[in-house]
Amino acid sequence: MILVESIHHSRNGKEVLRGVNMSLDRGEVLALLGPNGAGKTTLAKHLNGLLKPTKGRVLVDGIDTRKSSVAELSRKVGYVFQRLERMFFTGRVFDEVAFGPGSLGMDENEVKERVEWALSLVGLKGYENRKPLSLSGGEMRKLAIACVLAMGTDYVILDEPTSDLDGRGFKAVVELVKRLRAEGKGVLLITHDVELALEVSDRVVVLFNGRIAFEGKPEGLLNLNLWEYGLRETRWIELMRRSLIEGH
Numbered sequence: 001m002i003l004v005e006s007i008h009h010s011r012n013g014k015e016v017l018r019g020v021n022m023s024l025d026r027g028e029v030l031a032l033l034g035p036n037g038a039g040k041t042t043l044a045k046h047l048n049g050l051l052k053p054t055k056g057r058v059l060v061d062g063i064d065t066r067k068s069s070v071a072e073l074s075r076k077v078g079y080v081f082q083r084l085e086r087m088f089f090t091g092r093v094f095d096e097v098a099f100g101p102g103s104l105g106m107d108e109n110e111v112k113e114r115v116e117w118a119l120s121l122v123g124l125k126g127y128e129n130r131k132p133l134s135l136s137g138g139e140m141r142k143l144a145i146a147c148v149l150a151m152g153t154d155y156v157i158l159d160e161p162t163s164d165l166d167g168r169g170f171k172a173v174v175e176l177v178k179r180l181r182a183e184g185k186g187v188l189l190i191t192h193d194v195e196l197a198l199e200v201s202d203r204v205v206v207l208f209n210g211r212i213a214f215e216g217k218p219e220g221l222l223n224l225n226l227w228e229y230g231l232r233e234t235r236w237i238e239l240m241r242r243s244l245i246e247g248h
């Protein structure tokens with residue numbers, strides 16, 4: 001379980017997080033929504049110790065992130081960043097995915113198995129010898145996810161995983177998130193996409209101006225004025241809302 005206890009975070013004199021309480025359990029998908037600049041990424045970076053709270057604390061399976069290193073925490077919490085440009089540093093897809101498990105001290109066969117498993121999970125089997133930087137935006141996103149999955153962490157943070165994916169890629173992410181949950185991982189899904197949150201999450205948190213504006217079941221989003229929170233209304237969402245009100 002990851003526990004976020006009344007955290008504040010200030011940057012350049014500005015309070016970006018203003019007293020946030022949140023939890024993420026294993027086997028749970030939590031969607032984190034909110035407008036640009038609300039503090040979602042800042043909050044998520046606290047979960048693997050990349051950022052430390054100015055006030056309050058974060059416990060990862062009981063470990064206080066202030067007393068632990070990022071290296072140690074990254075064995076528990078994997079993070080697929082929103083921006084991928086500077087993420088890849090090898091010349092081959094296989095090597096890119098193998099780097100993480102290799103650094104955990106696994107033997108060659110075990111690493112190979114992990115790499116193949118992670119690549120097939122994201123739909124990149126057969127891409128082993130491609131150059132990471134020659135991939136399309138959506139394929140790079142899948143590769144970044146595979147790199148984190150290969151680490152075998154108990155918690156996975158996906159920061160805007162569908163932002164550069166087409167319809168098929170979107171569906172693949174939905175399936176992947178469901179699979180991670182079935183494997184007992186805790187998934188934090190940062191997104192602007194209400195449809196994605198409704199489709200895969202068990203619980204949602206809406207962050208607004210560094211504070212939690214809503215926390216509850218995904219269907220609860222349908223009672224909010226989504227525009228107010230920088231979230232897009234779609235026809236499908238309107239239909240969901242109506243069918244809920246009419247009780248079908």
Ligand SMILES: Nc1ncnc2c1ncn2[C@@H]1O[C@H](COP(=O)(O)OP(=O)(O)OP(=O)(O)O)[C@@H](O)[C@H]1O
Nearest residue numbers: 011012016034035036037038039040041042043082
């Ligand atoms: N490295 C930084 N230096 C200074 N300010 C920063 C830095 N990173 C983020 N901020 C500021 O902190 C606030 C929250 O940013 P954050 O990236 O956490 O928001 P977000 O909700 O993830 O937004 P988005 O949906 O646009 O990704 C913003 O006002 C942003 O400008």
